Amino acid sequence: MSVIATIEAGSLLRPSFTALPPLALYVHVPWCLRKCPYCDFNSHELRAAGSVQDALPEDAYVDALIADLERALPSIWGRIVGSVFIGGGTPSLLSAAAIDRFLGAVRARVSVRPDAEITLEANPGTFERARFAGYFAAGVNRLSLGVQSFDDRFLKVLGRVHGADEARRAAESALMIFGNVNLDLMYALPGQMPDDAARDVSSALSFAPPHLSFYQLTLEPNTLFHRHPPSLPDDETAADIEDEVQAMLGRAGYGHYETSAHAKPGWQCRHNVNYWRFGDYLGIGAGAHSKLSFPDRVMREIRWKQPKRYLEAVTQGTPVQESVEVSRGDLPFEFMLNALRLTAGVPASLFVERTGLPLSVIAQPIAEATRKGLLDPDPALLAPTLLGRRFLNDLQELFLPEKAASQKVGSDSTFVARDSALSPARMQVGSDPTFPR
Numbered sequence: 001m002s003v004i005a006t007i008e009a010g011s012l013l014r015p016s017f018t019a020l021p022p023l024a025l026y027v028h029v030p031w032c033l034r035k036c037p038y039c040d041f042n043s044h045e046l047r048a049a050g051s052v053q054d055a056l057p058e059d060a061y062v063d064a065l066i067a068d069l070e071r072a073l074p075s076i077w078g079r080i081v082g083s084v085f086i087g088g089g090t091p092s093l094l095s096a097a098a099i100d101r102f103l104g105a106v107r108a109r110v111s112v113r114p115d116a117e118i119t120l121e122a123n124p125g126t127f128e129r130a131r132f133a134g135y136f137a138a139g140v141n142r143l144s145l146g147v148q149s150f151d152d153r154f155l156k157v158l159g160r161v162h163g164a165d166e167a168r169r170a171a172e173s174a175l176m177i178f179g180n181v182n183l184d185l186m187y188a189l190p191g192q193m194p195d196d197a198a199r200d201v202s203s204a205l206s207f208a209p210p211h212l213s214f215y216q217l218t219l220e221p222n223t224l225f226h227r228h229p230p231s232l233p234d235d236e237t238a239a240d241i242e243d244e245v246q247a248m249l250g251r252a253g254y255g256h257y258e259t260s261a262h263a264k265p266g267w268q269c270r271h272n273v274n275y276w277r278f279g280d281y282l283g284i285g286a287g288a289h290s291k292l293s294f295p296d297r298v299m300r301e302i303r304w305k306q307p308k309r310y311l312e313a314v315t316q317g318t319p320v321q322e323s324v325e326v327s328r329g330d331l332p333f334e335f336m337l338n339a340l341r342l343t344a345g346v347p348a349s350l351f352v353e354r355t356g357l358p359l360s361v362i363a364q365p366i367a368e369a370t371r372k373g374l375l376d377p378d379p380a381l382l383a384p385t386l387l388g389r390r391f392l393n394d395l396q397e398l399f400l401p402e403k404a405a406s407q408k409v410g411s412d413s414t415f416v417a418r419d420s421a422l423s424p425a426r427m428q429v430g431s432d433p434t435f436p437r
C-alpha cells in the first residue's frame, strides 16, 4: 500500500491516500439488564415492567441497524469488511433469530470476507446454551464473554448480574460451541489481593480459552463508583497484581500483544488489531463511532447515543449526530494513541500509510521518547519499550498535538485543541471489550 503526502501552498500538509486501510464493521447494542457501578459505556438499563422481551425493542432495533447500514453504504462503496464486532451494552440480550436476520442483511448489502471474524459480546447473566448455539448457526464465529471474575465476592462488589457458577457454565459452553472465545476479566478490584487475582487467572486458564483480556478497574467519571468510590488496592498492590497476572499468562503460553489483551499464537482479535493499527471502521447503532478514510481525508462520526433518540433519528434518515474531519494535526496523535498499545508496536511505514503524512511530522517526539527510553530506538519500528509500556500515558502524551505544535510547527492554526466529542479518548475501539475499557 503506498501513500503520497503532498505539500500544498503555505506548507499545509493534507493527507493523501492512494489505497485505503482495511475496513471493519462495529455494531452497538445499547441495553443491559442492569447498569454496573463502574461502567461508563453507552449502556442503558432495561426498565422492564414485565420480561426482558417486553422491554427490548428487538425488531425495531434490528430494522434501525439495517437502515443505518444502508444509509452509510455510499461511504464504504466497493470496500470489503474484514471483521464484524457486535458489542454493547449486552448484545446477548438479542435473540439468535435477531442476530441471524441482522447478519443476513449485512451480507446482502456489504462484501464481507468469507473468513471474516464475527464476534459477539455476551454476558454470562444472559447465558443459555441454545442461544449460544443459535448465534453460532447465524454466523457468529467468536464469542467475547464478560466474566470479570470467577469469585462471587468480587462479582457482587462489581454489581454484576451473574454469579461464579453461571460464569463457569457460560465459559464451558462458549468454548464447546465457538472454540474461538475471549474471556474478559478485571483486576485491582476493591479488596482484591494478588492471591485473589491469581485464583481468577487459574480459573480462567482451566478453560484454556485462546484469548484473555485483563482490565484494571478504574473509576471513570459519570459512574456510581466515581460518585461513591470503593476502596481500591493501592498502586503497589495493583502493580503486584498486574505482574502476577502477566507472569501466569506468559507461563501458560499467552502472548501479551496489547495493553490488556493476551492470546495464544494465532488467536489475536483481528477486529481490535485493526483499530490499533489505525484501520477504518464503520460503527452503526446507538452511540457508535466511525473512522473512515477517503482519498484526501479521514472522517469521524458519532451516532445519537440515547436509544430512543437514535431510533427516531434513523427513521428520519439522520442517525449521525456529529461528523468531523480529523485535522492533520490530530492524525499523528490518534495513530500513536492506538499503535503504542500494541506490545510489538508497528512498522514505522504504517504511520505514513495510515495517516497519509510523512514520518518527519513526529520526528521530534520520536527523538524525545527514544531519549527517555520509552520508545524502541529501531528507526524502522514504532514500538514501546518495557518502560514505555509501564508509562504508556506519558509516552502517548509526547505525541499530543499541543506538544507537537510547540516542537514542530509553532503557531500553525491547523493544530487544534482536542476537545471534540470525537476525541479518541471517547471513541469506541471495538471491544474485547470496547476500547478504552
Ligand code: SF4
Pocket: 031, 032, 034, 035, 036, 039, 040, 041, 043, 088, 089, 090, 123, 146
Ligand atoms: S459493564 Fe457491561 S454489562 Fe455492565 S453495564 Fe456496562 S456494558 Fe452493561
